[in-house]
Amino acid sequence: MVQTVASNAEQFKQSFREEAREILVELEAALLELNGNPGDQELVGRVFRGLHTIKGSGAMFGFEQLAAFTHNLETAFDEVRNGRLAITAELIDLTLSALDQIRAMLEEGAGGAPAANAVRCEQILAQVRQLAGLPAAPPASASAARKAPAISERAGNPTGPLREWHIHFAPGPAMLLNGANPLLLLRELRELGGLSVKASMASVPPLRELDAERCYIAWEMVLATSAGEDAVRDVFIFVEDGCELTIAPAAEPASTADLTAAALAEPRSASAGRRTTDRPDTATSLRVPAAKLDQFVDLVGELVTVQARLSELAGRRDDLEIAEVSEEIERLTSALRENSMNIRMLPIRATFEKFRRLVHDLARDLGKNVELTIEGAETELDKTVIEQLGDPLMHLIRNSMDHGIEPPAVRVARGKRSTATIHLSARHSGASVLIAVADDGGGIDAAAVRARAVEKGLIAADAQLTEAETYALLFQPGFSTAKQVTDVSGRGVGMDVVRQKVDSLRGTIDVASKPGAGTGVTLRLPLTLAIIDGLLVSVGDACFVLPLANTQECVELTRDDIARANGKHVANVRGEIVPYIRLREHFNLRTARPDLEQIMIVETEVGRYGFVVDRVLGNCQTVIKNLGRFYRHVQVVSGATILGNGTVALILDPFRLVQDAMRLRAEGQRARAGPPRGATRQTSRAVRAH
């Protein structure tokens, strides 16, 4: 019994941590927005409510130090809300560093996380109190923070004319079980002003059917108060998601004091609809631990594999009934697979928004003016891909901020806007997603990159490189053109990390840069890493899977066609010349070539490309299994899958295959042509010669 209680408490703590982490991200975003728009009362309200929630829930779940600390910040923002304290860059910076401390306190006891710095906390509080003109009080005790906050203050310091509010409040099914007490809420409301209350018993069921731990009573109230709508709404802040709540002004304001007028300028419908716009509808969404989701997807993966076996079996037996069941199972498995993949898809918004803070802090440290713009934040990616994206994006942004973007004076001298822009974007493209970080800075100094590469011995002094190859040098381990190593970047570690991470996600990096105009780095990543739709093909007795999303069509290749092409690896597809790669030759398979072969035409970055196989066996759902460390360097294969008959088929990566074939051909030509080491020219010629 005692154990259950303890583990429950830990569970509550854990869900508070999760909730608080989300609120901290929102708070950060709101603060940074506020920085550019200090007069926005709605933003101030959002910050206040966020702090209020963290404090309140924190105290409730035993994070007393955190609650007490947050209480001071909340008080400062209450002052802001009441117009007694102005938003300044200093206040925002202080609050941001305070959020860092809150984050640290939150993770304390969650296993090995760095503890909050008590000295720094005190400094922050002292500065906040000084800014807010509050007495330099001793650190607020937790109990002080826990008692109903600042309510008497609100009631005692009327912020506007007396107004009447109609309030409808009906607790939801789980409200009491979550520890909320409606009677205390009503008492809190009463402290704001005169309250008349009518309880409605209309929903109370017969005694036998009544769930004793649920509140069926609803309240209709009229509150006469000089506090603003926010203050009224704040009373319900912890329960808002678990209840029916409408707060509407009963009549027009008696006078138009500035603050109240501003608060009321918000249309009534907007305030009533705030719950649906401000927060996700928690009633229709669930929080599920990621591990459970992974397990679910694993199981679906197993199911897909077994289903493939069943299909194979049904295909071999001449039994209509089995065939029917097998088809039905295939249909269901396919739907289940798509659904489970969808569950794993998350919008990239949170990852992108996180960088607002980074850009803000770096801009301040570097003395540059930088604005972060975000596009396509709603683009959805597989959870695992999103988790891995944070690091590479951070390095790219840091690099842009430090090396790409010029100091304001230089920008002005070059006739640019003194405020630079970093643009983060995401969009889908076939089975891939493109994530781009673009800046309008000085662009990459190709000559400097080259010189540095020569100096580092990465290329020969007379090597001739294309633009793309030059930029690719940036991602070599230990490469940095910065003359000075700064805190931000220049140690030559970051870009290398980007490449490793993107490689491990089976993605590619594309760099475009224009001197004086800026640099754009685009990461192309696969949408999912777990299960894909593929086409099963065979060459001799070996089976391969090509991703269906990239495959466009399949055409026949006869010996006559080959003869007509004069030994060149190109096919004529309805008048269009398409280069192809013969998998048999590429993989050195020593099996006899049939008279009639098939070309799978795939869309790649360098246009349509063909892959010649013996036979196309059909569609298959493919659970991608990693090949393991031993085969890590084999880039043309993105994994393996187990087929219905128990054999293994390699999953090919068409982009890498084409790159690999181009490289081999270039090497072959170079070997024939002899030195020098200027590989590039030849590579590009080789591409054209296909």
Add this chain to the structure above:
Amino acid sequence: MEQRVPITIKQDEARTAMALEGVVDISVATELKQSLLEALGSGKELHVSLAAVTELDVTAVQLLWAAAREASAQGVAFVLDEPPPPAAARSLANSGLEELLPPAQDR
């Protein structure tokens, strides 16, 4: 951490007397519901005393209210022998709940 259930029930031939004491809230709501159901099931008139109650929460109020409704539907008398003391009553009055308690006998 008091484990004692604050419900005392005495029965005789004609009536069931139920006395509640201390904090009557969600932690004892299920027991209170069960007691009320049993009491009403016996068909005897039900007398409730709230004199020793220090706090009543919404679950208690709605159970008593629902029991009173049930009793009147069954034609059984449901009598509030003693109302809650002023401190507990005030909190109910503040929430518009006091009038929902069954009528007290001597009020």
